[in-house]
Amino acid sequence: MKELTIISGKGGTGKTTVTAAFAVLAKNAILADCDVDAADLHLILTPKEISSADFIGGRGPQLDSEKCTRCGECQRLCRFDAIDFSEESGYSINEFACDCCGLCALACPEEAITMVDTINGRWFISETRAGQMVHARLGIGEDNSGKLVTLVRQQGKLIAKKEGFDLLINDGPPGIGCPVTAAITGVDLVLIVTEPTLSGMHDMERVHGLCRHFDIPALVCVNRFDLNLHNTQMIRNYCAEHNLPLVGEIPLDPIVNKAQVARLSVVEYECGLVSQVVREMWTKVKKELDL
Amino acid sequence: MIIAIASGKGGTGKTTIATNLALVAPASQYLDCDVEEPNGHLFLKPTISDKRDVTMPIPKIDDELCTYCGECAAACEFNALAVIGEKVMVFSELCHGCGACTFICPEKAISETTKVIGYLEIGKAKAVLEDELFFGHGVSNVGNPLSPPIIKKVKKLVNDDCFAILDAPPGTSCPMVQTLMGCDYCLFVTEPTPFGLNDLELAVGVARQLEIPYGILINRSDSGDSQVQEYCRREAIPILMEIPFDRDLAFAYSKGEAAVIHSQSLREGFQKLYQKIVAEVGK
Numbered sequence: 001m002k003e004l005t006i007i008s009g010k011g012g013t014g015k016t017t018v019t020a021a022f023a024v025l026a027k028n029a030i031l032a033d034c035d036v037d038a039a040d041l042h043l044i045l046t047p048k049e050i051s052s053a054d055f056i057g058g059r060g061p062q063l064d065s066e067k068c069t070r071c072g073e074c075q076r077l078c079r080f081d082a083i084d085f086s087e088e089s090g091y092s093i094n095e096f097a098c099d100c101c102g103l104c105a106l107a108c109p110e111e112a113i114t115m116v117d118t119i120n121g122r123w124f125i126s127e128t129r130a131g132q133m134v135h136a137r138l139g140i141g142e143d144n145s146g147k148l149v150t151l152v153r154q155q156g157k158l159i160a161k162k163e164g165f166d167l168l169i170n171d172g173p174p175g176i177g178c179p180v181t182a183a184i185t186g187v188d189l190v191l192i193v194t195e196p197t198l199s200g201m202h203d204m205e206r207v208h209g210l211c212r213h214f215d216i217p218a219l220v221c222v223n224r225f226d227l228n229l230h231n232t233q234m235i236r237n238y239c240a241e242h243n244l245p246l247v248g249e250i251p252l253d254p255i256v257n258k259a260q261v262a263r264l265s266v267v268e269y270e271c272g273l274v275s276q277v278v279r280e281m282w283t284k285v286k287k288e289l290d291l
Numbered sequence: 292m293i294i295a296i297a298s299g300k301g302g303t304g305k306t307t308i309a310t311n312l313a314l315v316a317p318a319s320q321y322l323d324c325d326v327e328e329p330n331g332h333l334f335l336k337p338t339i340s341d342k343r344d345v346t347m348p349i350p351k352i353d354d355e356l357c358t359y360c361g362e363c364a365a366a367c368e369f370n371a372l373a374v375i376g377e378k379v380m381v382f383s384e385l386c387h388g389c390g391a392c393t394f395i396c397p398e399k400a401i402s403e404t405t406k407v408i409g410y411l412e413i414g415k416a417k418a419v420l421e422d423e424l425f426f427g428h429g430v431s432n433v434g435n436p437l438s439p440p441i442i443k444k445v446k447k448l449v450n451d452d453c454f455a456i457l458d459a460p461p462g463t464s465c466p467m468v469q470t471l472m473g474c475d476y477c478l479f480v481t482e483p484t485p486f487g488l489n490d491l492e493l494a495v496g497v498a499r500q501l502e503i504p505y506g507i508l509i510n511r512s513d514s515g516d517s518q519v520q521e522y523c524r525r526e527a528i529p530i531l532m533e534i535p536f537d538r539d540l541a542f543a544y545s546k547g548e549a550a551v552i553h554s555q556s557l558r559e560g561f562q563k564l565y566q567k568i569v570a571e572v573g574k
Contacts, residue, residue: 009328011301011461036326037464038299038490049423058368079389096501099439101389102368115368138464140496145464146436174301174461175327178436197545199306199330206328209433227538228545254514254536260484261516 001160002289003153003168003187005034009203011174013195014223017256019171020044020265023130025282029167031128032156033135034149035037035181036121041171044265047126047133055136055151057120057144060100061093067112074104074113081096096141120144123152125159130265132159146178153183166291176210184211189289190218191247198230204235207243218244219288221281245288248281250274292572293455295324295503297475299490301461303480304510304534309458310334311551314419315558316565320453321416323428324470325460326441328408333456333547335416337426342412345429345441346405347388352379356400363392363401384436408435411444419551419558425453439469446473454565463493471497476572477505478531484515488522495528506571508564511536531567532560 006019019041032043063074070090075083076261082097083104093104093113105113120143123136133155156168172183184190190211194204203222211218215266218241225232232249239246251273259269267275296309306323310331313321323331350363351371357379364379366371371385372392383406393401409431418424427448429441438460449455459470471477477498481491491507498505507523512533523530534557540550551558 008301010330012302012303035462037462037467038493039487040299040300040489043485043489077390077394093461096472099387099389101387101391102366103389103391105395106366106391106395119516140463140493141465141468141500143465145462173324175438175466176433177431177438177466178328179464180327181436195545198333198547199328202330202333206433213434227541231545252538252541257484257515260486263485 001156001157001166001168002291003170004189004190004191004285004289005170005172005184005187006193007172007180007184007207007219008174008193009176009207012248013193013200015193016040016044016171017266018191018193018221019169021267021278022169022282022285024265024267026167026169028165029131029169030156030160030165031131032128032152032168032170033133034152034159034170034179035173036148036152037138037145038175038181039135039137041133042135044260044263045128045130045133047128047135047262050125052122052124054119055121055123055148056117057142057147058100058118059102059115060095060098060118061105061113062116063091063093064112065090067110069110071109073107073109073232074082077103077107100143113235114132115232121148123148123155125155134159136146140211146182149173149179149182167289176206180210185214187216190216191285192218193223194220195223196228198227200233201231205238208242219247219285220244221248221250222246223250224252227252247284248277250277292456293449293457293474295459295471295477296480297459297467297471297477297494298461298480299463299494300481300487301552303487304484304488305480306330306334306458306476307550308508309456311549311557311561312565313424314549314551315561316454317332318453320425320427320450320455321458322445322448322455324442324445325458325459326429326431326438326445327460329428331458332426332428335426336550337414337416339412339414339422341414342410342556344407345409345411345444346407347440348390348403349383349386349388349402349406350381350392350401352363352381353400353402356398358398360397363396364397366391387437388440408432408437409441410508413448425450430513438466442466442469463497468497471501471503474503476568477503478508478568479505480508481519482511482515483509483519485518487515488518491519492522504571506531509533529571532564
């Protein structure tokens, strides 16, 4: 079983557009949406839920104000400025600022603070027209997105292995932080979707740096390549210098948004050259994965 | 006044809006809180006068004092410590620098050392209507998974006498929440597509929970459907500005050129946006 993750560094370059098309083209794959705090793949693949469960991301502090003697030790020690105080209601925990480290619970001399399991979101296994999909919804403003990404990937792998699928396709999150790390560690191949803008290129180089940091082979595709041909040439040069195969250049075409509004991937909606380039890209990616 | 420019979905134009607003707003500060992928400097081209490392504390074990009791590993909520036989292993990439291990160690065998996780750069950029604006950004080192401590440091650069614009990271998890906390207003930049709307609704949920007033800017406003407009009407959310798709503008963006420098009408548009934000905050 092989595993492919689609990332970009910069958001909005077309990760999910490419992932949805690959999902439809792949005949024997499981899908995982690893962008758990702004998941979008479900909007194209319109999944029917088979099962779902709470995501218990970790533990968080709970303060019993009956036991609290207002000694202030918790506030003094907290490094995240997460303990609030008011004369009327005493000490309270600001859950948005809280890092859930548990130091306040360890330190409270009255044992007024206990650590309890926290539900940070929900995850789903669903059926789609492109195959089974594992996806999740991180609670609004919740922590532990990296852990939820790991869980979504693990579940995807379990299904793929159990049911004999030969590929897991992960739609990755933007950035280079903990959810991205969780989405790429140990995968067989990463596809970086970039665009010929200074931001797109800057972020591609950083996310490529992350792939090298973890020693993961990567491919590149350029979306909206004709927006700035000079920059596209710079991306080609970068790829050549770094031995990064450039597997596709997708033109800028408003039809891509029309496909999205119709809830179809670009290989289902007639998108002309866009559809053709994405199909050719898929053939190259499959070859890289030895499928 | 502190304003966050956020979105939920990436690539909707947060940095475009934040930098152009900073270029025309009086006494503005542009602070890039998208420390994983900071891009504002590509458009503002600041002269950097100060660079500082951002560090976080990590535990250091004194082998002479350690009795391998395992209390530290049991106390760590992030599994950043493990005691195997007569060895304590510290996984610094998992550490959040909370200090629980140092606190709990009965032998006082744990002290702290610092680890560099990124850096801040501070400087000035040329503004359009005034001489200059304050520029600051945080940059997370490649391989560092933890961006909130860097975002906190960027936010310390806020000057209360200025119009501070925080360019937020995408998504709705801890880095985005860390950016929005304590802001006076949040402007969500979205696009009129199913992805734009879905992620906008999630992001609005964060502003509501944090009790921050907010409005919407629709970028590439003619490129999808009318669902975002309908959502705003239904929820009575003010739409402060709509910018249609313009290939010339997209081309200028791709080269790192700010729109307000080239387009008189956009310059006036962003000045109006500034006035609307100030009026919204005053409500």
